[in-house]
Amino acid sequence: MAINIGIVGLPNVGKSTLFNALSKAGAESANFPFCTIEPNVGVVAVPDPRLDALTQIYASESTVPASLEFVDIAGLVKGASQGEGLGNQFLSHIRQVDAVAHVVRCFVDENVVHVDGSVDPVRDVEIIDTELLLADLDTVEKRLERTGKAAKASGKAGETAKTELAVLEQLRDHFNRGEPARTLALTDDDGLIARDLHLLTRKPVIYIGNVSEEHASDPDQSGPFKALAELAQRQGAELLAVSAAIEAEVAELDETEAKEYLDAMGLHEPGLHRVLRAGYATLGHIT
Numbered sequence: 001m002a003i004n005i006g007i008v009g010l011p012n013v014g015k016s017t018l019f020n021a022l023s024k025a026g027a028e029s030a031n032f033p034f035c036t037i038e039p040n041v042g043v044v045a046v047p048d049p050r051l052d053a054l055t056q057i058y059a060s061e062s063t064v065p066a067s068l069e070f071v072d073i074a075g076l077v078k079g080a081s082q083g084e085g086l087g088n089q090f091l092s093h094i095r096q097v098d099a100v101a102h103v104v105r106c107f108v109d110e111n112v113v114h115v116d117g118s119v120d121p122v123r124d125v126e127i128i129d130t131e132l133l134l135a136d137l138d139t140v141e142k143r144l145e146r147t148g149k150a151a152k153a154s155g156k157a158g159e160t161a162k163t164e165l166a167v168l169e170q171l172r173d174h175f176n177r178g179e180p181a182r183t184l185a186l187t188d189d190d191g192l193i194a195r196d197l198h199l200l201t202r203k204p205v206i207y208i209g210n211v212s213e214e215h216a217s218d219p220d221q222s223g224p225f226k227a228l229a230e231l232a233q234r235q236g237a238e239l240l241a242v243s244a245a246i247e248a249e250v251a252e253l254d255e256t257e258a259k260e261y262l263d264a265m266g267l268h269e270p271g272l273h274r275v276l277r278a279g280y281a282t283l284g285h286i287t
Contacts, residue, residue: 071096216241
């Protein structure tokens with residue numbers, strides 16, 4: 001079964017550049033909002049030295065590595081939950097993925113337009129989190145109305161509806177406090193009810209701080225990345241520092257050249273490897 005991770009973020013934060021580097025699929029990348037409209041999909045083989053060793057030991061005729069599917073989703077803007085920008089398309093595409101890789105701009109470059117005029121990772125994260133939460137609140141409120149009527153019925157159907165109603169009310173109150181669904185503690189049975197709602201804020205999140213080349217080997221020297229790190233720590237979310245510009249360069253080089261380039265940049269491995277490991281860990285998978 002394919003594991004898919006949606007790459008999301010505001011316009012012009014480096015989503016498509018990172019996607020191109022990860023998948024080498026050639027997704028369009030340009031310096032204007034909404035360059036990505038339909039989601040681009042790329043399947044990436046998971047690098048695993050153990051598999052390479054086994055292939056050599058057994059002289060395998062065929063070697064099939066594990067893979068991750070990355071989905072580059074259109075940039076989101078404030079008001080997307082009410083259909084602003086490409087909001088409705090964004091929200092429908094993100095519902096289909098297993099986890100979210102949220103790319104956040106942590107680099108300053110006057111030549112690359114920021115949709116809100118300045119680099120502020122915390123504000124950018126809050127914009128997307130708020131839109132996803134508002135969309136989930138709308139989903140729950142609509143379901144509450146329908147389930148509330150069903151709960152008035154007698155017999156087993158009514159009792160089942162009452163159980164669902166209690167979970168929906170917990171979710172509604174949680175959203176009204178500004179908290180995502182993934183932070184609400186639910187029993188296994190209640191979790192199944194929440195799962196059927198396909199809530200956007202229930203999906204696991206990996207934050208990817210897109211840093212400049214100079215901060216790639218030591219991201220803590222970047223003020224914007226440090227602010228993002230504090231936010232991720234509060235949320236208990238996975239955080240990676242990746243330079244999409246460096247990853248784009250590495251993707252164009254052969255293995256030897258790539259290693260020499262990464263060494264020169266003070267990096268031990270491509271960001272791709274760390275993103276893949278984080279994706280597996282976030283979803284609770286092992287190879």
